[in-house]
Amino acid sequence: MLRRLAHELIEANQGAEGLVLVGIQTRGLPLAQRLARLIGEIEGTEVPCGALDVTLYRDDLGRRAPKSLHATDVPVDVTGRTVVLVDDVLYTGRTIRAALDALNELGRPDRIRLVVLVDRGHRELPIRADHVGKNLPTAYDDRIRVLVEETDGQDAVVSEEVPA
Amino acid sequence: MTQQPRHASSPAADAATTPATTPATTPATTPATTPATTPATSTATSTATATRVAPLHHLLGIDDLDAAQVVHILDTAEQLLPIATRERNTVPTLRGKVVCNLFLEDSTRTRISFDLAAKRLSAEVLNFSAKGSSVSKGESFKDTALTLDAMGVDCVVVRSGSSGAPRQLARYLDVPIMNAGDGWHQHPTQALLDVFTMRRHLGDLAGRRVVIVGDLLHSRVARSEVQALNLVGAQVSVVAPPTLLPPEVERWGVEVVPSLDDALPDADVVYLLRVQRERMHRAFFPSTREYQRLWGMDGRRLRQLKDHAIVMHPGPMNRGVEITGEVADSDQSVITEQVTNGIAVRMACLYLLLAAPAVDEEAGR
Numbered sequence: 450m451l452r453r454l455a456h457e458l459i460e461a462n463q464g465a466e467g468l469v470l471v472g473i474q475t476r477g478l479p480l481a482q483r484l485a486r487l488i489g490e491i492e493g494t495e496v497p498c499g500a501l502d503v504t505l506y507r508d509d510l511g512r513r514a515p516k517s518l519h520a521t522d523v524p525v526d527v528t529g530r531t532v533v534l535v536d537d538v539l540y541t542g543r544t545i546r547a548a549l550d551a552l553n554e555l556g557r558p559d560r561i562r563l564v565v566l567v568d569r570g571h572r573e574l575p576i577r578a579d580h581v582g583k584n585l586p587t588a589y590d591d592r593i594r595v596l597v598e599e600t601d602g603q604d605a606v607v608s609e610e611v612p613a
Numbered sequence: 614m615t616q617q618p619r620h621a622s623s624p625a626a627d628a629a630t631t632p633a634t635t636p637a638t639t640p641a642t643t644p645a646t647t648p649a650t651t652p653a654t655s656t657a658t659s660t661a662t663a664t665r666v667a668p669l670h671h672l673l674g675i676d677d678l679d680a681a682q683v684v685h686i687l688d689t690a691e692q693l694l695p696i697a698t699r700e701r702n703t704v705p706t707l708r709g710k711v712v713c714n715l716f717l718e719d720s721t722r723t724r725i726s727f728d729l730a731a732k733r734l735s736a737e738v739l740n741f742s743a744k745g746s747s748v749s750k751g752e753s754f755k756d757t758a759l760t761l762d763a764m765g766v767d768c769v770v771v772r773s774g775s776s777g778a779p780r781q782l783a784r785y786l787d788v789p790i791m792n793a794g795d796g797w798h799q800h801p802t803q804a805l806l807d808v809f810t811m812r813r814h815l816g817d818l819a820g821r822r823v824v825i826v827g828d829l830l831h832s833r834v835a836r837s838e839v840q841a842l843n844l845v846g847a848q849v850s851v852v853a854p855p856t857l858l859p860p861e862v863e864r865w866g867v868e869v870v871p872s873l874d875d876a877l878p879d880a881d882v883v884y885l886l887r888v889q890r891e892r893m894h895r896a897f898f899p900s901t902r903e904y905q906r907l908w909g910m911d912g913r914r915l916r917q918l919k920d921h922a923i924v925m926h927p928g929p930m931n932r933g934v935e936i937t938g939e940v941a942d943s944d945q946s947v948i949t950e951q952v953t954n955g956i957a958v959r960m961a962c963l964y965l966l967l968a969a970p971a972v973d974e975e976a977g978r
Contacts, residue, residue, distance in 0.1 A: 505704040511967075
């Protein structure tokens, strides 16, 4: 699935020129790293990859537990580049809104694309992904978790139904 | 459906901080889509060590914290530190919140540090100092507190000459209270920023040797410092004129070393306390010169230190008394770094206190 997404990104961008992949902490980061490596292999080049923590930009602080902060580390200047935001699950869109604000602090990219592994619907903001690994219809209250080898020991998408 | 689904797995998933080491093999990635089931599965994640960190309600003293909370504050500060050096050095996190700096005792440095920390997080800051305020007109501490409450502040940072004033304030008000130093009692953010600075230089502090030198009797910094260092597993030695050692110092969990020269060769950190002239109402030592000769850090003593050892001071320094200019300006001195780190640590405390209800969600975005 990631290989397909990598090809889609290359096609949309006409190559790897000017791309920087930015994974949203935490599960987006390993996905971004794998995508960057795949694109690099296919195109025979090095694709920069960074991490973005959006916690400080969320609109639900005080409503939910403050999450642990993780590193924001984008190795190149994003100004003038095409930033590909990578996240595991697209749901309400609020994380992405926060990510757009957070990116804005780092510079002025030429354009920002969004890649997600799973789109589960239930958007609350006018945001959509440019590339989707899999559309997964869910109930609003379901919990969808993407597990990745790097942090969870296995690759999987887990859907948990809320007991009625 | 208001019921929150709480699965055993979610705290573990949330706390798995590992910054993703990339596996050597590439493409075997296609994630298996497990169809909807699993209330109690969570086998993949729940084994992580994830003990939940207890939320902070106030920051009154280090003695209220456990080791996990200290580490959590330091880890948070670590992520906030780079914000200060960015071109855009504020984040919108605490927009609309009002932080009141209630300073009933003079302290320019600490107040400025809290002020900047709050502003980097986009909070509004009210500075309330004893001079020129209602306090100088005779208003009681309780009435001052109730006034602030009525004005709707979201957090009070309090500095007071009276030990225990912050805890009393916490009884009067429902908002988080941060102790910015109270009497001889506690100065928790100073201790946290010091431990943070040590950790950045030395890594894990377990088993490291910290030598604290000077006026332990009057020092709230020393009390907080020792407690924080004990929590992170460092070994603490204290060196001081006998008149400036608190009577119960053996119960602090420290080793009392009679001579500074004996303590230096094993030290990873030398922490010099300020000679607080304003608290020296009686003669605790014969003269400044004698203090400097016996307890002061000078170039000769600097050369007894291990190469990696660092010299710290909470400021403001009395150059020529507890520290010479040569030491203060040496490569092993991290005193200005302490000041920079102080802002990040105070940002972390404000963030954890002010952005904080209590439900964990991982899947919901």
